[in-house]
Each structure stands twice: as C-alpha cells, then as structure tokens.
Amino acid sequence: MTTDTQPKKKQWTDRFSNWYYPMIAALLIMFVIDYSVRGLFDYKLARVWTMVIYLGLYFAIAGWLNTIRVPKTERKSHPAENWPTSGPIRHVSRYVMIVTFYPSLLLSSLNPWQLIQQFKQLGGQARIAKRIKGREEEFAEYQTKVSYRLPFDGEWLVFNGGLTQATSHSWDVLTQRYAYDFVQADAEFRRHQHSGARLQHYFCYNQPILAAADGEVVAMVDNIGPAPLVGFAVMDFLCRHFAGNHVIIKHAEGEYGFYAHLVKGSIPLKVGDRVQQGQRIGNCGHTGHSTEPHLHFHLQDGPNLFTAMGLPIRFEHVGEITRGQRVRHQ
Incomplete structure (x- = not known):
C-alpha cells in the first residue's frame, strides 16, 4: 500500500x-x-x-x-498461467499472444476515441491520487453501505482480481484497483467448448448479468459490436470505448457498480431507470478491450470511470474473493 x-x-x-x-x-x-x-x-x-x-x-x-x-x-504467479489458453491460438503457443495482443493494444492509441479516453484516464489518475493521498488505508478497509450479491447466477471463475497488490486486477489503475474479471470454466479450467473461434463456444457468452444491489442507472453504452477474432488474443483497437458496452449503477451514496464488456443491444435499461437486486441488466459479452468473453465488474466511489476511486467489495454469502476461486451466488 x-x-x-x-x-x-x-x-x-x-x-x-x-x-x-x-x-x-x-x-x-x-x-x-x-x-x-x-x-x-x-x-x-x-x-x-x-x-x-x-x-x-x-x-x-x-x-x-x-x-x-x-x-x-x-x-506472485497468476493461477491462469497453469490454465489452458483459450481459442485456436492455444495450438501454437501462449507466447504467440505477444504478436497479437500487444500490437493490437498499442494500435488503440491511434484510435482518436480511445486516445482521448487514455488521456482522460491519465488526468483522472492524477486527480484520484491527489484526493486519496494519506487515505489509502481508509479506502483499503472500506465497508460498503449496502449488501452486494454476485452479479450472476450459477458457478463462475474469478479469472482476475483480488484485494491485495499481489492479486489485484489493476493495482495502479486506481479506479480498477479492486475490480474483478469473471468467466465460466469447466473442471479443467477450459472456458469454451469446440475450437473457441466463435463467441457461442464460450460458456459465459450471452449469460445474464444481474444487478449486484438495488440502484439507479446513471450511465450506459449499448452500441458497440463484438471484438474481432475471438480466440486469437486480439484487442479491439477500433471500438469507441475500451470498456465496450457497459452500465454504471448508483447502488448507494458514493457506491457505483461498473459492469462492462456486455453484448451489444442486450441492456434493457436507460439512464434514470431503477433496478432491483438480481434484475438482469445485460448479457455477458466480448466488447471493448476483451481477449475473450467475460464480465468486468468493480465498485467505485463516483459515477465517472476516469475520476472515481475503486472500492473493495465483499459479496453476500461469499465474502472476500480472489483470482483462481470458483464462486456461486447462494
């Protein structure tokens, strides 16, 4: 810390x-x-x-x-290092991802929309760092004002994320410090059937994503198509938002849920709508900066993705969770 x-x-x-x-x-x-x-x-x-x-x-x-x-x-090594690589790229080597993932990621800086977002994030980071200076422990020990359930039904795998620097989704991206990436996987940690070259092959694709608590929709994007070449670790450097289709819900004062990478056209909501805990807010997809279908979820202390600080969250009946753990809403 x-x-x-x-x-x-x-x-x-x-x-x-x-x-x-x-x-x-x-x-x-x-x-x-x-x-x-x-x-x-x-x-x-x-x-x-x-x-x-x-x-x-x-x-x-x-x-x-x-x-x-x-x-x-x-x-600490990530448990995913011992899991199967998704998609056709697994037949070559996971190291081939170096020539697919990183170049496509770097190309996003040539996309004017994403370049603006990167500079917004850069400026927002400085503002957040100044705001929380000397209060890091306060944020690390934050207790939520309402109770949150897992944002899905059934068993899912925590692919990425945790509450410590060693397990964090993105420790240095302050908004996403306590974020999680969720997928569905079989007993061998495979996230898809067949070749993995189609979205429909992935177990979590198009699965309902649910509101973690009651709240009000304050922002959303629902018009971004799926990222290209699923199964080849290619980032969508042409899309207009790196989070893809997403919903931001105000669950309590100073507590906003961020649900990202949803399927285009799957969000049955508009800004201002009230939602109930457990209500479907969209479907799990593969939009924005996504290497395979998954749900990105985190809690933040403001409505703006670029200027809000991430908050630690512990879920009903599950408590603190970390990468590599299988979780299920009871």
Whole structure:
C-alpha cells in the first residue's frame, strides 16, 4: 500500500506504471524521434520502422517500470498461467499472444476515441491520487453501505482480481484497483467448448448479468459490436470505448457498480431507470478491450470511470474473493 513514508519514486511508480503509461510515453518519444529525424536528416521513417521502434520503446519502458515497481520477492504467479489458453491460438503457443495482443493494444492509441479516453484516464489518475493521498488505508478497509450479491447466477471463475497488490486486477489503475474479471470454466479450467473461434463456444457468452444491489442507472453504452477474432488474443483497437458496452449503477451514496464488456443491444435499461437486486441488466459479452468473453465488474466511489476511486467489495454469502476461486451466488 502506498503511504507518505515511502520514497517519492516508489509512490510515483505505484500510481503511474501500467500499460497505458508506457504506451503514451512510447508514443510521445516516437513523435520526438520522428520529428528529429525529419529535421536533422530530412528523412521520413518508413511505417514499418516507426512501428518497430514504437513497440521496442513500449516494451522497454513497461519492463523497466514493472521491475522497479514490484520487487521480485513480492511477485506472485497468476493461477491462469497453469490454465489452458483459450481459442485456436492455444495450438501454437501462449507466447504467440505477444504478436497479437500487444500490437493490437498499442494500435488503440491511434484510435482518436480511445486516445482521448487514455488521456482522460491519465488526468483522472492524477486527480484520484491527489484526493486519496494519506487515505489509502481508509479506502483499503472500506465497508460498503449496502449488501452486494454476485452479479450472476450459477458457478463462475474469478479469472482476475483480488484485494491485495499481489492479486489485484489493476493495482495502479486506481479506479480498477479492486475490480474483478469473471468467466465460466469447466473442471479443467477450459472456458469454451469446440475450437473457441466463435463467441457461442464460450460458456459465459450471452449469460445474464444481474444487478449486484438495488440502484439507479446513471450511465450506459449499448452500441458497440463484438471484438474481432475471438480466440486469437486480439484487442479491439477500433471500438469507441475500451470498456465496450457497459452500465454504471448508483447502488448507494458514493457506491457505483461498473459492469462492462456486455453484448451489444442486450441492456434493457436507460439512464434514470431503477433496478432491483438480481434484475438482469445485460448479457455477458466480448466488447471493448476483451481477449475473450467475460464480465468486468468493480465498485467505485463516483459515477465517472476516469475520476472515481475503486472500492473493495465483499459479496453476500461469499465474502472476500480472489483470482483462481470458483464462486456461486447462494
């Protein structure tokens, strides 16, 4: 946990070392290099070399920040490392994802809508960090004002997320610090049947997503199509919102549920609607930045995704949950 007694360098890296910061830094450095080469040598870099340099900068910056951010003694392997890789890409190697996932992720910075969102997140991070400075323990020990159920029925697997830095979904993305990604999986942790090249192959795809508590819809997006090439770890760098179709529900004062990556056209709600706990609010999908169908859910202290701080949540009859755990609403 970041505190005022930690070195300033550690505080900075805790707040800002995530994938989009290396992305933005690499993009800015690339612009400087391109401008300098043109000015000094009157030479325009070929697009292929621009991309190669861009990727090299990204991996170098991301690797360096990750090394100084979390000491090796504090790192814990993710249980998903021992689970089957989803989709046709599993027949090659999970390491092939490096040439599908990261390039498509980096291309999102060339999408004007997503680039704006990245800068909004960058500015929002600074505002949140300033607002919670010295209050990190207060947020870590936060107790919700209402009781929350799991946002689905049946058994699901916590693919990502936890309440500690070692297990967190995205510790440095303050809004998503206590977020969770949920999927459905069989006994061998496979998340789909058949080849996994079609959305309908995935167990959780199109499953009902339910309101975790009573509340009021304050924002929603429901017009984004599915991400392309499911099963190949390709991020949708062309969509207009990285969260895909999503709903934000005010469940209590200062407690807003964020439900993301839903199926296009599946949200039977509009802003201002009241919902009851357990009511269907959409279907689990594969929209926005999603490598396979799943539900992203987190609780935040404001209605704005970019300026709200994430809040820890413990669910009815289940309590605290963490990645690798199978959970079911009782």
